[in-house]
Amino acid sequence: MGPLVNAATIAEPKLVVDGLVKEYTSRRAPAVRALDGIDLSVGDGEIVSIVGASGCGKSTLLRIVAGLDHATTGRVEIEGCPIAGPGPDRGMVSQGYSLFPWRTVRANVAFGLECAKVPSRARAERVDELLGIVGLGGFADRLPGELSGGMRQRVAIARALAPEPDILLLDEPFGALDAQTRRAMQDFLLQVWARTRATILLVTHDIDEAIYLGRRVYVLSSRPGRVAARIDVPFGSNRSWQVTRDPRFLDLRDEIRDLLLANG
Amino acid sequence: MTPEATAVEPHVREPSVAPGPAPVPAARGRREHPLARLRGELPMAARVALAAVGVVSLLACWLLASTLWSSGAFRVPTPLSTLRAGVELWTDGDLGHDLLASSRRVAVGYAISLAIGVVAGIGIGSFASLEAYGEAPIGLVRYVPATALTPLFLLWLGIDEAPKVALVVAGTVFYNVLMIADVARAVPRDMVTSAYTLGAGRWTVLRRVVFPHSWPGIVDVARVNLAGAWLMLVVAELLAANEGLAFQLTRAYRFRRVDTMFAILVVFAVIGVASDLFLRWLRNRTAPWARS
Numbered sequence: 001m002g003p004l005v006n007a008a009t010i011a012e013p014k015l016v017v018d019g020l021v022k023e024y025t026s027r028r029a030p031a032v033r034a035l036d037g038i039d040l041s042v043g044d045g046e047i048v049s050i051v052g053a054s055g056c057g058k059s060t061l062l063r064i065v066a067g068l069d070h071a072t073t074g075r076v077e078i079e080g081c082p083i084a085g086p087g088p089d090r091g092m093v094s095q096g097y098s099l100f101p102w103r104t105v106r107a108n109v110a111f112g113l114e115c116a117k118v119p120s121r122a123r124a125e126r127v128d129e130l131l132g133i134v135g136l137g138g139f140a141d142r143l144p145g146e147l148s149g150g151m152r153q154r155v156a157i158a159r160a161l162a163p164e165p166d167i168l169l170l171d172e173p174f175g176a177l178d179a180q181t182r183r184a185m186q187d188f189l190l191q192v193w194a195r196t197r198a199t200i201l202l203v204t205h206d207i208d209e210a211i212y213l214g215r216r217v218y219v220l221s222s223r224p225g226r227v228a229a230r231i232d233v234p235f236g237s238n239r240s241w242q243v244t245r246d247p248r249f250l251d252l253r254d255e256i257r258d259l260l261l262a263n264g
Numbered sequence: 265m266t267p268e269a270t271a272v273e274p275h276v277r278e279p280s281v282a283p284g285p286a287p288v289p290a291a292r293g294r295r296e297h298p299l300a301r302l303r304g305e306l307p308m309a310a311r312v313a314l315a316a317v318g319v320v321s322l323l324a325c326w327l328l329a330s331t332l333w334s335s336g337a338f339r340v341p342t343p344l345s346t347l348r349a350g351v352e353l354w355t356d357g358d359l360g361h362d363l364l365a366s367s368r369r370v371a372v373g374y375a376i377s378l379a380i381g382v383v384a385g386i387g388i389g390s391f392a393s394l395e396a397y398g399e400a401p402i403g404l405v406r407y408v409p410a411t412a413l414t415p416l417f418l419l420w421l422g423i424d425e426a427p428k429v430a431l432v433v434a435g436t437v438f439y440n441v442l443m444i445a446d447v448a449r450a451v452p453r454d455m456v457t458s459a460y461t462l463g464a465g466r467w468t469v470l471r472r473v474v475f476p477h478s479w480p481g482i483v484d485v486a487r488v489n490l491a492g493a494w495l496m497l498v499v500a501e502l503l504a505a506n507e508g509l510a511f512q513l514t515r516a517y518r519f520r521r522v523d524t525m526f527a528i529l530v531v532f533a534v535i536g537v538a539s540d541l542f543l544r545w546l547r548n549r550t551a552p553w554a555r556s
């Protein structure tokens with residue numbers, strides 16, 4: 001198991017973040033160093049989790065990778081290329097609900113394909129395929145306002161997957177959901193991943209979620225945000241809720257909790 | 265256990281000691297009448313009934329005023345004589361013609377004003393640079409009362425259609441721009457960033473995200489400021505016109521026809537209500553997702 005993980009991270013990482021520093025300057029307050037020397041990498045087809053306390057800079061990190069914000073210093077590269085701005089190669093599902101409420105589920109998922117000028121036939125096929133993957137085939141013509149929170153997040157994930165991004169950035173995608181729905185959505189994400197082998201960088205503040213979904217977990221400390229630990233998760237890619245009772249899972253959870261307490 | 269508690273005990277064990285109806289427990293909280301509930305829901309029937317009562321009370325006030333002041337200089341015509349004057353105006357005069365003339369001026373002027381409002385408003389609401397550039401001059405010019413421009417426009421543009429249309433534009437365009445800018449600013453950040461990460465460019469985001477999200481708000485702004493357009497039209501027509509509703513108003517004044525004047529006022533009110541209902545319908549029809 002160990003060598004395999006290393007092979008995946010050393011060979012061809014999709015995303016490399018190296019010495020990333022982000023400072024917010026404002027006239028009223030002294031500069032805030034939100035991120036202070038973050039190093040991380042995500043290999044092709046991996047799910048990597050980031051956990052950290054609220055305000056430690058998780059969203060900032062994701063926004064910088066997405067190209068929505070710029071690093072103060074440091075290197076961020078996707079497949080060896082630096083990032084100038086947002087693009088369809090880096091799909092993002094943000095913390096809040098960001099679906100277009102005037103578009104049907106189908107049209108929401110199709111948005112990225114329209115931007116890429118995919119012909120309508122191919123577009124419809126791809127949208128149907130994705131709606132099948134996220135289990136919303138029967139809701140294609142509904143408006144987001146008619147869906148539950150969990151369904152909306154599934155649409156958002158399908159929409160982000162549509163342009164076949166190199167990496168999917170998920171910012172607490174299930175944060176607003178209740179515990180049961182959240183569990184279902186985590187299994188759902190694993191299923192989607194099993195079918196698409198998408199590369200995923202997942203931000204969460206839920207330790208169980210980070211371990212359950214991630215092949216690797218980065219634990220961030222707060223103010224300034226630093227990588228406090230990088231932990232490999234010793235479970236294969238076929239996971240079920242059985243692993244949450246595995247003693248190694250429980251040990252990992254305790255270890256991460258202690259790290260967060262020490263660095264919160 | 266305290267002696268008191270022991271003394272109470274038999275009552276608790278044997279309620280049959282006190283026969284008769286069981287005591288009704290006092291209700292918790294204050295019941296409010298449905299008509300006086302703060303921000304409460306109202307059943308449709310009550311809503312319609314109250315609206316009808318409102319209209320009837322307006323008519324009643326009018327009727328009362330017309331009986332109190334039925335003659336002399338300060339004279340209020342009865343609803344019936346107003347109706348008769350309106351019919352007369354329609355059959356012998358050219359109410360239809362004047363209505364058309366006035367509506368056309370408002371329609372053209374307001375369409376120009378809205379077009380400017382949508383383009384400039386979305387620009388100002390979406391780009392901080394345009395906001396910084398545009399807000400100060402608009403803020404300055406906005407405080408010039410548009411009605412004060414009337415003589416200037418008459419001087420510059422003659423007495424035909426142009427100054428009237430220009431006044432309608434001048435009187436509404438700044439409100440439209442600033443209010444539509446607010447509407448565009450309300451587009452959630454997450455929605456815009458999602459569009460960017462899905463591969464949309466600036467123009468696509470404006471066209472496919474900012475505009476559709478703002479659309480119901482734009483219709484609402486149009487609804488609110490339409491009254492201002494009619495206000496400007498009346499000012500323009502009062503000063504220089506030979507057709508139009510306000511022109512008929514000045515004519516009625518010359519002949520001391522208070523009933524005709526009232527009939528024209530009613531026409532204004534009806535146009536206003538009709539256009540309001542139409543815009544409301546349009547909003548719900550074109551943006552069902554934003555229906556409140």
Ligand SMILES: Nc1ncnc2c1ncn2[C@@H]1O[C@H](COP(=O)(O)OP(=O)(O)OP(=O)(O)O)[C@@H](O)[C@H]1O
Pocket residue numbers: 024025032034052053054055056057058059060061205
């Ligand atoms: N635009 C900004 N200007 C100034 N400071 C900012 C800005 N955005 C974020 N920050 C600061 O950067 C820090 C990290 O914010 P960020 O949103 O990345 O946290 P987070 O880890 O995502 O928190 P949460 O779990 O609550 O979402 C915070 O201390 C915040 O105050």
Ligand SMILES: [Mg+2]
Pocket residue numbers: 058059060095171
């Ligand atoms: Mg966040």
